[in-house]
Amino acid sequence: MQNRFNGHLAMLPVIQDLMASGIRVWIYSGDTDGSVSVTTSRYAINKLQTSVKTQWYPWMYQGEVGGYVVGYENLTFVTVRGAGHFVPSYQPGRALAVFTSFLEGKLPTNH
Structure with a gap:
């Protein structure tokens, strides 16, 4: 059986092509996702060797931390607090x- 990280690695060339073409690429992850963890996503993103433009910071939703976000060159990674693998079903407001x-076209801030 293929481990989940290998699936991330298989997608990296596609993500790199999208980034190179100028398409905005966002990757999001629920912070309680047991299938594709935040750590696994971050490890895969690090393999892209893209520079950080905006350091990790918490984004807010209805006066609470909705998750965290980091902006890279041509890529954004967002976590959603309290969400599992199917983010919209766990946290529909935060997903929206x-x-x-x-x-x-903006990083999440205060919704």
Whole structure:
């Protein structure tokens, strides 16, 4: 059986191509996801060797920490607090805040 990290590595060339083409790439992860952990996602992103533009910071949703975000060159990684693998089913409001930020082309801040 293939481990979950190998699946991330298989996607890296696709992600690199998207980043190189100028398409905004966002990767998000629920912080309680037992299938694809935040640590696994971060490890895979580190393999891309892209520079950090915006250091990790908490983003807010309804007066609470909604998760954390880090902005890289041509890539954004967002965590969603209290969400498992299917983020919108665990945290629909926080998921909508992340998707709204993506559509607006802004890092999540205070929704």
